[in-house]
Amino acid sequence: MxxxxxxxxxxxxxxxxxxxxxxxxxxxxxxxxxxxxxxxxxxxxxxxxxxxxxxxxxxxxxxxxxxxxxxxxxxxxxxxxxxxxxxxxxxxxxxxxxxxxxxxRGEFELLIEGMEMDVEGPLIAPSHARLMAYCRRVAGAVGLLSMPVFGAGRGDIEDRYALALANALQLTNILRDIDEDAQMGRVYLPAELLNAHNITTRDAAAIVSHPALQDVARSLGREARGWFAEAQALLVHLNWRDVRPALLMMGVYERYLRMMEERDFAQGTPIKLSKPAKLGIALRYLFVPPRAPAGKGA
Known part of the structure; x- marks a missing residue:
């Protein structure tokens, strides 16, 4: 309390x-x-x-x-x-x-709303729209509060960057913590994806043990990858030095996503990064901004 x-x-x-x-x-x-x-x-x-x-x-x-x-x-x-x-x-x-x-003030209140969604739930197979509303509250609010503190300020591009990166980080976090969340009775994977892969149960343990779970995770992983790409594309319109703290977060979580992609989203040993690995990512993103993929624009 x-x-x-x-x-x-x-x-x-x-x-x-x-x-x-x-x-x-x-x-x-x-x-x-x-x-x-x-x-x-x-x-x-x-x-x-x-x-x-x-x-x-x-x-x-x-x-x-x-x-x-x-x-x-x-x-x-x-x-x-x-x-x-x-x-x-x-x-x-x-x-x-x-x-x-x-x-x-509204961003602090939105973050509290996100916590209330967890308490009122628990969230099990929310609709995609509800999942994104949840991401906006628990991650997007923090992103928008952070941008002026970093030095980037607020504006259309800044806000779009903060929200795209927040979505990328939160979806990656959801994918990384599927088993851990299920132990608390929560499954943030959207209902539309579960239904598309014939997972109709709404029991958390049954969902995470379903043989089609890997297919669901793979699909959500593609969405997370898309949000990372959007954030990178928007970055070219910002002074990357003003968002270096966000870039460090982006680097670590993009690596988490890549590690899950490399094992094709198979469930098993939790994804972790060693301190030296995190330090290497930090040094890279501190001094060399990530480049937007060719052909990507805001």
């Missing part, structure tokens, strides 16, 4: 608290955040810490009523944050980020 701060927490203590949440999470996104200036890095830590807090409530917050109440508390906290009256450490950390980078 949401942890309330006592009294008015010092902003630097709050920033340290957010940074510790990022550190404990072991997220692949941490490397991208660390290359930012202190002000931008602390803003990203605050955004990620908020996302981690609400995600933990959706996944581990107790009963349905307790989890929905926890998310409702965060809705109220976001309202207080925008009134400069936060009551949590993460809320205190968010205030300067919102002021400095003019972050939109």
């Amino acid at each position: 949401m942890q309330t701060s006592t009294g008015i927490m010092d902003p630097q203590a709050a920033a340290h608290h957010a940074a510790q949440i990022v550190k404990r999470s072991g997220t692949s996104f941490a490397a991208g955040m660390r290359i930012l200036s202190r002000e931008r890095r602390e803003a990203m830590y605050a955004i990620y810490a908020f996302a981690r807090e609400v995600d933990d409530i959706a996944d581990e917050g107790g009963t349905y009523d307790e989890r929905m109440a926890g998310l409702k508390e965060w809705r109220a906290e976001i309202a207080r944050v925008y009134q400069s009256a936060p009551q949590t450490a993460v809320g205190v950390a968010l205030v300067p980020a919102i002021r400095r980078f003019d972050l939109e």
Whole structure:
């Protein structure tokens, strides 16, 4: 549940608290955040810490009523944050980020909506439209909040890039975590793809053990690949140096997708990257921007 701060927490203590949440999470996104200036890095830590807090409530917050109440508390906290009256450490950390980078309140609320979708579900074989609505909330919102913090700002191209990359990352994450999600009773694979491959059951365990699951994953993998291609095509209209943290994330998750493609989306040992492999990707994407595929445009 949401942890309330006592009294008015010092902003630097709050920033340290957010940074510790990022550190404990072991997220692949941490490397991208660390290359930012202190002000931008602390803003990203605050955004990620908020996302981690609400995600933990959706996944581990107790009963349905307790989890929905926890998310409702965060809705109220976001309202207080925008009134400069936060009551949590993460809320205190968010205030300067919102002021400095003019972050939109609606994106924080959309992220909470995405967590509510998980609690209300669990999502099992959602329609493709519902899956993409979920991606917009849990990944797209973070992408759009991140762009001004990175230094890219907001605009048509910037927003399209952020959302395309968010879709690519989220679909790749779904494909990588099929078994893990099923253990929580969730199957994010869209109903249309399951039906097309004659998987009509809506039992999570039965879906992931179905012999046609590999065909479904392969199809969704092609969609994820298409979103990566769109993000790369849009990148030519941006200053790649302004989105270097996003490029690091893009590089790691594109490698995850490629590894799944190389084994033709066969299920089995979870896909993982070693620290040296991640470092190699980070160095490449820090200094050499990925090129858009020939013939691709925005």
